[in-house]
Amino acid sequence: MKTDLPSTMAAVVVHSFTDIRVEQVPLPLPGPRDILVRVAVCGVCSGDVMDWYIEAKAPLVLGHEPAGTVAAIGAEVTSFAVGDRVFMHHHAPCFVCERCRQGLYTLCPTWKRSRLDPGGMAEYVRVPEINLSDTLKLPDQVSFEDASLVEPAACAVKGMAKVGVLPGDTVLITGLGVMGMLNIQVARAFGAARIIAADRIPWRLQKALDLGADAVIDVSRQSLAEGVSRLTGGAMARRVIVGPGTTAAMADGIRACAPGGTVLFFTPTPPGILLEIEPHFLYFNEITLASSYSCGPLDTRQALDLIGRGVIAARDLVTHRFPLIEAAEAFALTARGGDSLKALVLVETS
Ligand SMILES: [Zn+2]
Ligand SMILES: [Zn+2]
Known part of the structure; x- marks a missing residue:
């Protein structure tokens, strides 16, 4: 494990809808089969501003539309390397339970339990081993902003x-x-x-x-x-x-x-x-x-294919960009709707 990483990082912690703070939290430490990703961009989802949905889970670090660069890998990880540009899905299925065998990945108990640590709206994210099955390497022509659309496009x-x-x-x-x-x-x-x-x-x-x-x-x-x-x-x-x-x-x-x-x-x-x-x-x-609830690992691959072919692109859909420190504004804008579509939080340039 690399040791030149900081011990703390900035993360967007939602306490309630009127109380969203950027806080210093401990850097998550990857286990031997996990990876650590330096987040570049994370989209704000309309689901992130459904107050009844989120406040039941608060306080938490939101963000399930992230993309970034692999910063460290566990000793046993062979499928990713430091420097890989990736989208990582917040949830991943087990592939072996009855629901997975029926293709109902979003109804798999493992899918519901799995999650990025602490959430996409943080400087670094630990991607647990189970989530690596839906962590996708980005083709060169897919920017981080484009890649932040993988999850919403996969829901579509x-x-x-x-x-x-x-x-x-x-x-x-x-x-x-x-x-x-x-x-x-x-x-x-x-x-x-x-x-x-x-x-x-x-x-x-x-x-x-x-x-x-x-x-x-x-x-x-x-x-x-x-x-x-x-x-x-x-x-x-x-x-x-x-x-x-x-x-x-x-x-x-x-x-x-x-x-x-x-x-x-x-x-x-x-x-x-x-x-x-x-x-x-x-x-x-x-x-x-x-x-139709959320999306599974086949949908994300199909979405990345559409993005890679230019069918779906950030230039058409991203209307607002905020530095991490102004993440609360990004949530407020998304909740208001109006003349906005996708708001992104630019994590790495913050
Ligand atoms: Zn979403
Ligand atoms: Zn399953």
């Missing part, structure tokens, strides 16, 4: 497979934050014939068109179902991806779905919230409801 890839987008489909994507934009780009990569995007913020609607949506609906001016009906001649959308984690958005998504289609809930509601549905409508239209 997994959702797209789950909703079953096939070439020729009309896909409706509601909620045009960065995940909505990624869903547009990934839907196109999956061969969607027509992509309709919906939001209520004009800037986001224009951005969606710039990034490949064929048509947009301003839901502040008309209902989603009316807009989709008008654009499709009453046929509606075969695949619907609901971005906002609200029951109103979910209900709207169901009403905009074509007979025989599938509606995907991309974001959770807080626990205990009930959604009113009309089984009669679902039944006689044979509409399938699906959900």
